[in-house]
Structure formats: structure tokens, C-alpha cells
Amino acid sequence: MTGYIRANTVEEAVAALAAGARPIAGGTDLVVGARQGKQSLPDALVGIHRIPGLGAITETDAGIDLGTLVSHAAIVSHPAIRERYTALADASVLVGSHATRAQGTLGGNVMHASPAMDTGAPLLCLGGTATFATPSGDRTTDLVDLWTGPGETTAGPDELLVAVHLPASAQATGSAYVRLQYRRHMEIAVVGAAAAVxxxxxxxxRAAIAITALAPVIRRVESAEQALTGTSGGAPAVEAAAQAAADAARPIDDVRASATYRRAMAAVVTRRAVQAAIARARGEEIPIPATESTQGSWR
Amino acid sequence: MTMAPERTPFIRSDGKEKVTGAGRYTADLNLTGQLHAKFRYADHPHARILSIDTAAARALPGVFAVLTWEDVPDVLYGGSVNDRRLFAKEKVRWEGDIVAAVAARTADLAAEAAGLIDVRYEVLPPLTDFAANAEADAQLVHEAWADYEADENLGLSGNILGHSSIVKGDADAAMAGADVVVKSRYVADASQGAPIEPRAIVADWQGDKVTVWSSTQVPFAARSGIAHTLNIPESQVRIIVPLLGGGFGSKCDFHFEAHVAALARATRRPVKLVFSRREEFLAPDHRREGMIIELETGASRDGRLVARRGRLILDKGAYCGEGGFFAQMAAMHACGPYQIDAVNVDSYLNYSNQQPSGSIRAPTAPQACWALEQHMDELAAALEMDPAELRRRTLIGEGDEGPAGQVFEEIGAKQTLEAALDMIGYGRELPEDEAIGVACGWWPSFGVPSGAYVKLNRDGTGTIVTGAMESGTGAVMGLPLLAAEALGMKAEDFSILYQDTDAGPWDMGSSGSQTTFNNGRAVVEAATEVREKLLDLAADDLEVSRDDLVLADGTLSVKGSPDSSVTIATLAGSGEPILGKGSGDVPEAPAVDASGCVGRLGLESFLAPQLITQAARVKLDRDTGVIRVLEVAAAHDSGVIVNRIGADGQVYGGVLMGIGQALSEATWFDDEGRQLNPGLLDYKLQTASDAPEINIRWVEIDTPNAGPNGGKGVGEPPSVPTPGAIGNAIAKLVGRPIDRLPMTPERVWEAIHGGPEE
Known part of the structure; x- marks a missing residue:
């Protein structure tokens, strides 16, 4: 029998987690997954969606804080994110459907830890950290240390993600996220890449490059970053970075694509993400989402 | 070409309730005391059943019944071949075969109980290679095929369910004499109807009569199926269809109604079945057939088609159902609407351990047309002729001969070609990553019996009582236009009583694009009878001769003295019953001497064929192989159009479905025959965001020997040539045709980049 309580405070939520409950906010992974028979609902659920303060986007001198309940739709429409953390807007506008973006939360996306999550690569490239409320106080970790495998994280069962922090971006920073998509809407990442320069x-x-759905976790690709860093960002360097990302990929063969195609596409989406990031850093207008604006004969 | 009478666009009466969510579908229906049904499906796509132990399932509290083959009459059913039972008995033949059914207090309990049924199997090698299954030493999907009751024209033999040929003249000799010969081989994957409403059924017995609410496209076939399999008279079965949330063919045929009725009878409770999305992919014995298409055409230098040879192999899956005619239908589409001097096309419909294929919107046509139309472009290239010019020289016209010798009456094939070329701006300058492809196709009309009543109500409105079925196409919703036209009334004045087998006369259902064609004729005849009665009554009332009366705007008035009149409402308000009934004469396809053809099922001659040309402008992302369709020009000869707004809607939907079949929609199976992508995440329908600009032109020919007022049908044809048009555009960009359907980004990319690395 599934039990459900609604937490009014972070402390109540953490206490419920410590007692064995799993958190639920938008429900776009948990509920939809249960309905599809992927896994049944946990025996105990704690609703965190009404906890005050967790849905805020706050700009500070140190950067920007995204509460765990921030929806993808809120990210997409936030002027500072669109301007300075553009890759995250590129990704958030592609997540699921209109309904998913209105209902689904950043915290849910981060903690679901899917290797195909769209927001993951941008968050990594933008230097994201995650703050958890735990029974023994707050704990902060780099996102790069959070994800360990499909659906697996280093967070304990009694730890509640409360916020994701992105550090302030330097002048002339540009970022972009590009994924392969077979149709214009309602897609899942088959291959994706983010870049921030x-x-x-x-x-x-400085160059940060991360790949999506090409390994058991979203991951940065140092060799690709090194290929770009210190260069003028011209075609040979971009191509070297794209090839390095493809080489670093550990693609699978499945109904969505063959490993061969995925690896080839890793280079394509990385190239486009890097090119778009550089163009944005130079002040050129690359409309969000970069996936759409870099499609086809772009460059 | 004649033009239709000017008609005001008519907004369907069921639109608002559907759009606002007020409409009631089968799954919305709940009866007091109802139980919930779940099926236990086959655990292996091909296995011999050794034993079925239901004890643990029956013992679960809240379970009211568990049924297997032992609990229902031992009856074989099917379409052209009676090859299956409600519950698998000796063998399971595909992953959706039903082994048992459970009724329980809740759906979750029923699912739990279904899982507790202990089925022991001897697992057999899955026979998934439908081409290899025809080989002489192949193991059999149906060992007892020779004992089955089957349409003898099919030529059922072992794993070959049907073999048809279309033959005219001596194709071998003609081929040998051709200036240019082109050979092609294409392979199309299976795909789905994918209605957004997963099917639902509620069954309720009162005494020895059962009422079944079902999301079916064919209520009368569902009634027959229940009566046959449960061994009860049809008169004891009533099928009611609430609003239907799409079907696209997949809800044609009798499916699960008898299982639910049997559960309701066993439990003496109403029982409800609602499919999950996953079940909606896995369980229906209905999907679009996989197909291998080999074509060879010989032509003279000036583009005359002197010979066509072809060999087609279709995947029938595990059971026949209503798809027995597929081999012959595919063979006709491998010929297409072209003048060809000599023809020899062989077509095989083979059993396999896959999901059964059944009618999905224009069964066999989109794949065969996609192959033929790319083949035609290959031929045009070999002739160094523009592909549109090749079609201009070879499309059929009035007096021309069809593939099996049929002589056509007035027909708009060539007009559709010119209209599509004009709309798309064929030949214009395009960016280097864009191209335009053109494809032509056809689809027959089906003349079948159909009936309707029209009655006038005391307030002067009318009611149409019809056996016709509305699957969302608007065909039934458009019937009031025909009645209103005959009666000088407004279409809005009519209500429709439909989708209830106890109300309207027998009907084939929402299949074969035949509702307007056949039931429209019935409604016109019924309304005409009403008109006659009105004229009699008014002549009496006004004391004039019938010949002096005019019926218009709801009023009968005397010619030349408009003040002397009586309204329909006045006549109907007297209480005098004013009723009409109709069926009309069923049009028949022209007779042909097709004695050279085998497997003749009546499709060797196409009744009132509908002709289509579509042109598609597409854009290629060369790095990824992703194709975007930017524009489609659709020109159709569907005869005279009854309701332009409804017909246009069919083209918009059909083209989008055609784009899905072209680029993204496929059901893929693993080596054992299990579906790999039974869900909407990986079975990729096109979304509204993917829809291109679609421009439509109707070539309205007052077609002889057709439906009411010279109309044909329009439900299925719009998706027939779309994949071919898109394929021809892609081939121009890639430099060669993509020989697999759907033409996914990966397949297009492989064609550009020289295939996958090993």
C-alpha cells in the first residue's frame, strides 16, 4: 500500500526521507514510469512540491541559485539564464512536452540521473554544484561527483536536493546544448553535447564540453576541452574537439540508433554545440534552442 | 471536369464535445458492480503449450474468474481463413496471443492474478523470417493449415496464406524487347495504426443478451465475432460504440469483445477492459505489414512502359484476420495507375511468428507505392527523362487499360499530376539542401451493401438512423448534408443515431473509405422516400398537383404562388409518420477477363478508383541524415466532394501519417519476434510541430458508377503516395534512393556516408 505525506518544510521532508519515503514533486518520472510499468510507486512518498522557497531562481554576485522545484518552463523563460547560462535554456526547452516542462522540476531531472537527461551536460559545463539538506545539515557537492550510473547518484536516501548553484559567468562566456532529434518535439536525447567557452x-x-546519452553517465570530455583550449576556436580546433568527444563516447546499440551512428553523431552535435557556444561568446545571435538553429546547412 | 454544387463548409456536430473533453469514450463508461479484465499473453512468440495451471490465480482474493480455452466453445475464427481461437490451445504463435483472461475487483488485482497463472511451454524456434517461411522445408506456423476453413481463392498452402498474381500479356517477351530495363528491390518495415485512444470494452449481460460497448471501427463485425466464438445467435448481441478516439484501421475486425463478454458471463457482473499504451502496441492483431518489393520495368526510349515484372512478399504475421486480400492489393499497387503493355506481378502473403498484420489506412499501398514511385524515378533517370514527364506520358486516362485489362471510365490521374506540380512550383530554384519529389498513387472504392433510415420529427427536424460508423473521419458526421440537400432542409436540422447494432442496418463499418460511398447512397435514397411523402402530404394539404410543388428552405410551396405553402414542420407536426429507408444499388467494379491471374479476390479491377498525386519539398541535414518535410502539395481525384472542410481534414491527417510512415514510424522486432519499441517514445509519430505546409486541390470529376452525386472516398488515399514523394525528394539529395522504409535519419546517413562500418 502506498503511503503519502506532504511536507511543509525541508526538515519535514528530510525526516520523511530518513523514515524511508521517496520525494515527489512534478511526478513526471515517478508517476509516468509507474503507469508504464517500469517500476511501481515506492511504498512511501513525501510530496515536496509545496515547500516554500524551493521554486525560486535567485541571482547573486556568486552566480545563480536554482531551487530544486524550479520547472523547466521557468528556466526557459528566465532572462538571466537565457543570456548567461544559455546552454541550460537550450536544454530545458527540449525536455519532453509543454506539459512535462510545466510540471517537471530541475531537481527531479538531476536526481533521476538518466544518462539521456538534457539538463545534465549544460549543468556540468557551467560548473554546477548541488546542495542537499540532510539530517546532519546541508551538504554541497559538484555535480560531476553526483552521477555514478543510470539512475544512480552518490546522494544518500535521506538527502534532499534543495538547490543547484551555477557560478557567476565571466565576460565573453558562451554556452550551447545541441542534441540529435528525429522530430521537432516530444523527443529524448539519442546523442547530445553541451559546450561552454x-x-x-x-x-x-577555458572550454568545458560534456556529452549526453553517450556513456552510463553525463560526462565531461577533457580531451575535447584540451583540443579547444588555447586555440582561436577555428574549424580545425573545433573538429579536433568534436572528434575527441566522439572518441570518448561509449555508445550502445539499441532501437534508437546503432553505436556506429551514435559515435558519428557525437562528433556532429559536439561540433555544433562548440560552434554555437563560440558564436554566442562573440556576441552573435544563435536563437534558443541551438538544436534547431544549428540544424541542416548551418556553417 | 465538372464542379460540385456550391456547398457551405459544414462543421461536424461531434467536434465541440471532442475538443472540449466533454465527449464520452468507452473507457469513460462505468457500470455498477463492474469488474476489471486483464489478459495473460504468450510468454514466448512461438511455443507449444504443455499445461496451464490457474489455481493460484483463482485463489487470489478479489479474483472472480480466470478463463482459458477450456472455458469457451472450441471454435476457430478468422477472416478469409479460420485459423485462431479466442484463447491459445496447442500453441502460441506471437507475443500477443492470449492464453488466459482474468476478471477481478480491480485492474491491479487482475494483473497480479494474470501473472500467477502457471503456463508450461515447449519453446519452439521463432519463425520470424517471413520470406524464408515460404521455403519448402520451413517449419510451420500452423501445422493444421490444411484442415482450416479458408477462402479457396487464396491458395493457402503451408506458411503461404495467399498467393496472387496480376498478369497481362507476355511480360517476359516484352521485357526482352525493351530499350531500357530497370530493377529495384525495396524493403518496408512494419508499422502501426497507433490510435491515441487505447481500446476499451465493457460487457454486460441481461438474461441471455449481452450488450458490449467497444472502441471498434466495425460494430457489426464485432457482433458476428462474439456470436460465432461464443456460439450464440447474433440477435443476442448488441454492440454500442461511444465516441471513438481514432482507429486508422487498427480497430477494424473483431478483436477482444468476446473475451470480455465471456468474463462477464462467467462472473455475472459487468466487466471492463482498458488497454495500456503498451498493450495498444503489443496486443492488437493489427499492424501494417512488413513487405519486400522487387520490381523490374522495361520501357521504350520515349517512356512507354512495355513490361512490368514484380515479386512481393508480405508479412502476414501469426493469423489471417481480415487481411486475406493483402497479396492481391499489394500486387495492384506494384502496378500503379499506369498504362503498362504487359504485366506479371506475383505477390505472396506469408505467415510468421510476428504480430498479425491487418488493415491500416490503405493496407499495403503506402509501402508498395513508395517502392514503385522510387522505381519510376529510377526508370526516369535511366531514360534521362524528367520524372514528372515520365508520369505525364504513362498515367492512366479515360479508355486506358488497367494492369489486368480493366478499361477506365473518366478519371483524373493526369489532372492530379498537373495540379500537384503547379502547387509545389515544380522545377523552381531551391537551396542545395532541398529537393522536390513527386509520387502518384491510387486506391479503389468498395461497393458494399449499406442502409439507413431517415425520419422527420414533429418539430420539423430530422433524424438519420444509420449502421455506419464514425471513426473520426467525419464521414458519418457529413451524412446530414446529403439528407438536407434532398429535403430542402439545413444539415444542422439532423441528428444522427448511429454506432448501435440494434438501431441501424448492417454496415461494413469504418473501413475501406466506404462510408460516404455506400451509406451516403443509402441516406440519399431514404431521404428521397421522405421527400416523396412530403410531396404527397403537401399536395393533399394545398390541393395542388405534386408536380406544381417546390421543396426548399423547409417549406413546400406552389410554383408561381409562394404564398400558398406549408412548412415541413407543419406536416411533420401533425403526427403523421414521415419515414424513409434506403440502401440503393451497389456499384460493381467493371468486369475484366483476368483469367491469367491467380488468387483472384475481386481486386483485379478497381471500382471508381481514387487518384492522387503528391509532391513534397524536403530539407536534408547532410551531417545527421535528418529529413524535414517543408511542404506537401496534395492533388486528389475523389470524385465530387460532399464537404470540403471534412475532406481537407482527411488530407491533412493522411499526409502527416504518410510522413510518419516515410521517416519515423516502424515497429521493430527482436530475433524472437518481440516488439522493441511498443510505446510512443520510441514509436515515433509525427507531432503537430513537424507538420509542413499542406496545400490541397480537388479534381472533382462527377464519377460514373460511384457514390452519391459522383463522389468516391477520401479516408485512406491521402497517405498512399506521401512516402513515395518524400523518398523521391530524398533520393535527389542523396544521389540514390533509400531502399528501406521508414527512411530514418540513420538510414539516410548511411546512404550518404557509404554504410555502417563493420
Whole structure:
């Protein structure tokens, strides 16, 4: 029998988690998954969707804080995210359907830990950290240390993700997320990549590149970043970074695509994400989502 | 070409309730005391059943009945071949075969109980290679095929359910004499109807009569199926269809109604079955057939088609159902609406351990047309002729001969070609990543009996009582236009009583694009009888001769003296019953001497064929192989159109379904015959965001020997040539045709980049 309580505070939620409950907010993974017979609902659920304060997007000198209940739709429409954390907007606008984006939360997406999650690669490239409320106080971890496998994280069962923090971005930062999609809407990432670059005097001084649905977890690709860093971001460097991302991929063969195609597409989406990130860093207009604006004969 | 009478666009009366969510569908229905049904499906796609132990399931509290083959009459049923039982007995033959059914207090309990049934099997090698299944030493899907009751024209033999040929002249000799010969081989994957409403059934017995509410496209076939399999008279079965949430053919045929009725009888309670989305993919014995299409055409330098040879192999899956005619239908589509001097096309319909194929919107046509139309473009290239010009020279016209010798009456094939080329701007300059492809197709009309009543109500409105079925196409919703036209009334004045087998006369149902064609004729005849009665009554009332009366705007008035009149409401309000009934004469396909053809099932001659040309402008992302369809021009000869707004809606939907079949929709199976993508995440329908600009032109020919007022049908044809048009556009961009359907991004990318690395 499934039990359900609704938490009014973070403390109540953490106490419920410690007693064995699983958190639920938008329900777009948990409820839909149960209906599809993927896994039944947990025996005990704690609703966290009414906890005050967890749905806020807050800008500070240190960066931007995204409460765990922030919806994908809220991310997409936030001016600061669109301007300075553009890759996250590129990704959030692609998640599921209109209904999923209105209902689904960033916290749910992060903790579901799917290797195909769209927001994961942008968050990694933008240096995201996650803050958990735990019975022994708050704990913060780099997102890169959070995901360990499909559906698996380093978070304990009594830890509640309360916020994701992205550090302040430097001047001339540009970021983008691009995924392969077979149709225009209602898609899942078959292959995706995010890039964030900082330019200084025409040179790439910092590059972050992460790949989606190409390994058991969303992961940064250092070799790709190294191929780009210190260059002018011209075609040879971009191509080298794209190839490095493809080489780092551990693609699977399944009904969505063959491993061969996935690896080839890893290079394509990485190239497009890097190109779009560089273009944005230079102040060029690449409309959100970059997936659509870099499609076809773009560059 | 004649033009239709000017008609005001008519908004269907069921639109508002459907759009606002007020409409009631079968799953919305709940009866007091009802139980919930679940099925236990086959655990292996091909296995011999050794034993079935239901004890644990029966012992679960809240379970009211568990049924297997032992609990129902031992009856074989099917369409052209009676090859299956309600519950698998000796063998399971595909993953959706039903082994047992459970009724329990809740759906969850029923599912739990279904899982507790202990079925022991001897697992057999899955016979999933439908082409290899025809080989002489192949193991059999149905060992007892020779004992089955079957349509003898099919040529059922072992794993070959049907073999048809279309033969005219000496194709071998003609081929040998051709200037240019082109050979092609294409393979189409299976796909689905994928209605958004998963099917639902509620059964309730009162005494020895059962009422079944079902989301079916064919209520009368469902009634016959229940009566046959449960061994009760048809008169004891009533089928009611609440609003239907789409079918696209997949809800044709008798499916699960008898299982639910049997559960309701065993439990003496109403029983309800509602499919999950996953079941909606796995369980229906209905999907679009996989197909291998080999074509060879010989032509003279000036583009005359002197010979066509072809060999088609279709995957029938585990059971026949209503799809016995597929081999012959596919063979006709491998010929297409072209003048060909000599023809020899062989077509085989083979059993396999896959989901049974059944009619999905224009069964066999989109795949065969996709192959033929790409083949025609290959031929045009070999002739160094523009593909549109090749079609212009070879499409059929009045007086021309069809594939098996049929001589056509007035027909709009060539007009549809010119209209589509004009709409799309054929030949214009395009960006290097865009191209336009053109494809032509056809689809027969089906003349079948159909009936309707029209009665006038005391307030001067009318009611149409019909056996016709509305699957969302608007065909039934458009019937009031025909009645109103005959009676000088407004279409809005009519209500419709339909989708109840105890009300309207027998009807084939929402299949074969035949509702307007046949039931429209019946409604016109019924309304005409009402008109006659009105004229009699008014002549009496006004003391004039009938010949002096005019019926218009709800009033009968005397010619030349409009003040001398009586309204329909006045006449109907007297209480005098004003009724009409109709069926009309069923049109028949022209007779042909097709003595050279085998497997003749009546499709060697197409009655009042509907002709289509579509042109598609597509854009290729060369790096990924992703194709976007930007524009489709659709030109149709469906005869005279009854309701333009409804007909246009069929084209919009059909083209979008055609784009899905072209690019993204496929059911893929693993080596054992299990579906790999039974859900809407990985079975990729096109979304509203993917819809291109669709422009439509109707070539309205007042078609002889057709439906009411020279109309034909329009439900199925719009999706016939769409994959071919898109394929021809892709081939221009890629440099060669994509030989697999759907033409997924990966397949297009492989064609560009030289195939997968090993």
C-alpha cells in the first residue's frame, strides 16, 4: 500500500526521507514510469512540491541559485539564464512536452540521473554544484561527483536536493546544448553535447564540453576541452574537439540508433554545440534552442 | 471536369464535445458492480503449450474468474481463413496471443492474478523470417493449415496464406524487347495504426443478451465475432460504440469483445477492459505489414512502359484476420495507375511468428507505392527523362487499360499530376539542401451493401438512423448534408443515431473509405422516400398537383404562388409518420477477363478508383541524415466532394501519417519476434510541430458508377503516395534512393556516408 505525506518544510521532508519515503514533486518520472510499468510507486512518498522557497531562481554576485522545484518552463523563460547560462535554456526547452516542462522540476531531472537527461551536460559545463539538506545539515557537492550510473547518484536516501548553484559567468562566456532529434518535439536525447567557452582576445581560455546519452553517465570530455583550449576556436580546433568527444563516447546499440551512428553523431552535435557556444561568446545571435538553429546547412 | 454544387463548409456536430473533453469514450463508461479484465499473453512468440495451471490465480482474493480455452466453445475464427481461437490451445504463435483472461475487483488485482497463472511451454524456434517461411522445408506456423476453413481463392498452402498474381500479356517477351530495363528491390518495415485512444470494452449481460460497448471501427463485425466464438445467435448481441478516439484501421475486425463478454458471463457482473499504451502496441492483431518489393520495368526510349515484372512478399504475421486480400492489393499497387503493355506481378502473403498484420489506412499501398514511385524515378533517370514527364506520358486516362485489362471510365490521374506540380512550383530554384519529389498513387472504392433510415420529427427536424460508423473521419458526421440537400432542409436540422447494432442496418463499418460511398447512397435514397411523402402530404394539404410543388428552405410551396405553402414542420407536426429507408444499388467494379491471374479476390479491377498525386519539398541535414518535410502539395481525384472542410481534414491527417510512415514510424522486432519499441517514445509519430505546409486541390470529376452525386472516398488515399514523394525528394539529395522504409535519419546517413562500418 502506498503511503503519502506532504511536507511543509525541508526538515519535514528530510525526516520523511530518513523514515524511508521517496520525494515527489512534478511526478513526471515517478508517476509516468509507474503507469508504464517500469517500476511501481515506492511504498512511501513525501510530496515536496509545496515547500516554500524551493521554486525560486535567485541571482547573486556568486552566480545563480536554482531551487530544486524550479520547472523547466521557468528556466526557459528566465532572462538571466537565457543570456548567461544559455546552454541550460537550450536544454530545458527540449525536455519532453509543454506539459512535462510545466510540471517537471530541475531537481527531479538531476536526481533521476538518466544518462539521456538534457539538463545534465549544460549543468556540468557551467560548473554546477548541488546542495542537499540532510539530517546532519546541508551538504554541497559538484555535480560531476553526483552521477555514478543510470539512475544512480552518490546522494544518500535521506538527502534532499534543495538547490543547484551555477557560478557567476565571466565576460565573453558562451554556452550551447545541441542534441540529435528525429522530430521537432516530444523527443529524448539519442546523442547530445553541451559546450561552454570563455574567450579572451579571440582565444579560447577555458572550454568545458560534456556529452549526453553517450556513456552510463553525463560526462565531461577533457580531451575535447584540451583540443579547444588555447586555440582561436577555428574549424580545425573545433573538429579536433568534436572528434575527441566522439572518441570518448561509449555508445550502445539499441532501437534508437546503432553505436556506429551514435559515435558519428557525437562528433556532429559536439561540433555544433562548440560552434554555437563560440558564436554566442562573440556576441552573435544563435536563437534558443541551438538544436534547431544549428540544424541542416548551418556553417 | 465538372464542379460540385456550391456547398457551405459544414462543421461536424461531434467536434465541440471532442475538443472540449466533454465527449464520452468507452473507457469513460462505468457500470455498477463492474469488474476489471486483464489478459495473460504468450510468454514466448512461438511455443507449444504443455499445461496451464490457474489455481493460484483463482485463489487470489478479489479474483472472480480466470478463463482459458477450456472455458469457451472450441471454435476457430478468422477472416478469409479460420485459423485462431479466442484463447491459445496447442500453441502460441506471437507475443500477443492470449492464453488466459482474468476478471477481478480491480485492474491491479487482475494483473497480479494474470501473472500467477502457471503456463508450461515447449519453446519452439521463432519463425520470424517471413520470406524464408515460404521455403519448402520451413517449419510451420500452423501445422493444421490444411484442415482450416479458408477462402479457396487464396491458395493457402503451408506458411503461404495467399498467393496472387496480376498478369497481362507476355511480360517476359516484352521485357526482352525493351530499350531500357530497370530493377529495384525495396524493403518496408512494419508499422502501426497507433490510435491515441487505447481500446476499451465493457460487457454486460441481461438474461441471455449481452450488450458490449467497444472502441471498434466495425460494430457489426464485432457482433458476428462474439456470436460465432461464443456460439450464440447474433440477435443476442448488441454492440454500442461511444465516441471513438481514432482507429486508422487498427480497430477494424473483431478483436477482444468476446473475451470480455465471456468474463462477464462467467462472473455475472459487468466487466471492463482498458488497454495500456503498451498493450495498444503489443496486443492488437493489427499492424501494417512488413513487405519486400522487387520490381523490374522495361520501357521504350520515349517512356512507354512495355513490361512490368514484380515479386512481393508480405508479412502476414501469426493469423489471417481480415487481411486475406493483402497479396492481391499489394500486387495492384506494384502496378500503379499506369498504362503498362504487359504485366506479371506475383505477390505472396506469408505467415510468421510476428504480430498479425491487418488493415491500416490503405493496407499495403503506402509501402508498395513508395517502392514503385522510387522505381519510376529510377526508370526516369535511366531514360534521362524528367520524372514528372515520365508520369505525364504513362498515367492512366479515360479508355486506358488497367494492369489486368480493366478499361477506365473518366478519371483524373493526369489532372492530379498537373495540379500537384503547379502547387509545389515544380522545377523552381531551391537551396542545395532541398529537393522536390513527386509520387502518384491510387486506391479503389468498395461497393458494399449499406442502409439507413431517415425520419422527420414533429418539430420539423430530422433524424438519420444509420449502421455506419464514425471513426473520426467525419464521414458519418457529413451524412446530414446529403439528407438536407434532398429535403430542402439545413444539415444542422439532423441528428444522427448511429454506432448501435440494434438501431441501424448492417454496415461494413469504418473501413475501406466506404462510408460516404455506400451509406451516403443509402441516406440519399431514404431521404428521397421522405421527400416523396412530403410531396404527397403537401399536395393533399394545398390541393395542388405534386408536380406544381417546390421543396426548399423547409417549406413546400406552389410554383408561381409562394404564398400558398406549408412548412415541413407543419406536416411533420401533425403526427403523421414521415419515414424513409434506403440502401440503393451497389456499384460493381467493371468486369475484366483476368483469367491469367491467380488468387483472384475481386481486386483485379478497381471500382471508381481514387487518384492522387503528391509532391513534397524536403530539407536534408547532410551531417545527421535528418529529413524535414517543408511542404506537401496534395492533388486528389475523389470524385465530387460532399464537404470540403471534412475532406481537407482527411488530407491533412493522411499526409502527416504518410510522413510518419516515410521517416519515423516502424515497429521493430527482436530475433524472437518481440516488439522493441511498443510505446510512443520510441514509436515515433509525427507531432503537430513537424507538420509542413499542406496545400490541397480537388479534381472533382462527377464519377460514373460511384457514390452519391459522383463522389468516391477520401479516408485512406491521402497517405498512399506521401512516402513515395518524400523518398523521391530524398533520393535527389542523396544521389540514390533509400531502399528501406521508414527512411530514418540513420538510414539516410548511411546512404550518404557509404554504410555502417563493420
Amino acid at each position: 570563455i574567450l579572451d582576445g579571440g582565444a579560447v581560455t
